Amino acid sequence: MATIEQVLQRTEDTLLTAKHGYEDLLSGDKSRRFTGLRNLIVFGRSVTFVLQNLRSTVGKERFDIWYEPQQELMKSDLVLKYFVKLRNDLEKQGKLPVSTSAHISNFSSNTLDKYQKPPGTVGFFIGDQMGGSGFEVELPDGSKEKYYVELPSDVASVTQHFNELPVPEDDELKNKTIEELSGYFISKLELLLDNARKEFIGHQVKIVNGKRLPTYLRVVK
Numbered sequence: 001m002a003t004i005e006q007v008l009q010r011t012e013d014t015l016l017t018a019k020h021g022y023e024d025l026l027s028g029d030k031s032r033r034f035t036g037l038r039n040l041i042v043f044g045r046s047v048t049f050v051l052q053n054l055r056s057t058v059g060k061e062r063f064d065i066w067y068e069p070q071q072e073l074m075k076s077d078l079v080l081k082y083f084v085k086l087r088n089d090l091e092k093q094g095k096l097p098v099s100t101s102a103h104i105s106n107f108s109s110n111t112l113d114k115y116q117k118p119p120g121t122v123g124f125f126i127g128d129q130m131g132g133s134g135f136e137v138e139l140p141d142g143s144k145e146k147y148y149v150e151l152p153s154d155v156a157s158v159t160q161h162f163n164e165l166p167v168p169e170d171d172e173l174k175n176k177t178i179e180e181l182s183g184y185f186i187s188k189l190e191l192l193l194d195n196a197r198k199e200f201i202g203h204q205v206k207i208v209n210g211k212r213l214p215t216y217l218r219v220v221k
Contacts, residue, residue: 003057007051011050014046030148033131040185051196066200078167098162100127100158102156107126111155118135133149134146134147160177
């Protein structure tokens with residue numbers, strides 16, 4: 001049977017995989033953006049599954065006394081509930097309901113002159129399904145590929161949202177980007193795991209300058 005520390009470390013490893021997905025979502029590599037989001041959703045949801053292995057380690061009664069209030073808090077959180085739905089839709093339908101919007105402030109042919117066009121350029125796009133912008137390039141075989149560039153915010157801004165978030169259109173959550181909601185999701189998973197560490201092994205995770213330190217680090221004064 002796994003020890004408490006082993007279960008918590010496996011949960012931490014699962015959370016780390018979700019956080020790597022979040023890093024891919026935030027990165028400039030648009031080709032990794034949606035794979036990152038998918039990993040964030042799937043492995044983020046798995047954090048709670050792995051953590052529940054503590055039930056057989058510390059005993060069902062002790063675990064449930066601690067976990068049931070945590071579970072109720074998660075069920076009452078609309079964002080966390082929605083990420084559960086996202087995971088189920090991904091697993092069963094491969095569905096990821098994301099919409100893209102672009103706001104163009106100051107774009108002209110002069111804007112493109114600032115970039116070195118790749119050979120075979122046939123057009124330019126702003127705000128594709130990945131949330132990126134760049135040149136459309138025709139390859140020698142006639143196929144077309146995308147060459148992404150970063151547009152300055154004063155030229156154009158592209159945002160993506162979850163278009164099936166179950167709230168009214170005028171709810172402030174509708175204006176939250178997928179990055180903002182994903183960051184919130186990750187922070188809540190961190191809090192859950194940190195609470196478990198404190199409850200079952202008496203370990204208080206350190207927060208320095210607003211950032212959660214890895215569990216293997218200690219602050220020395």
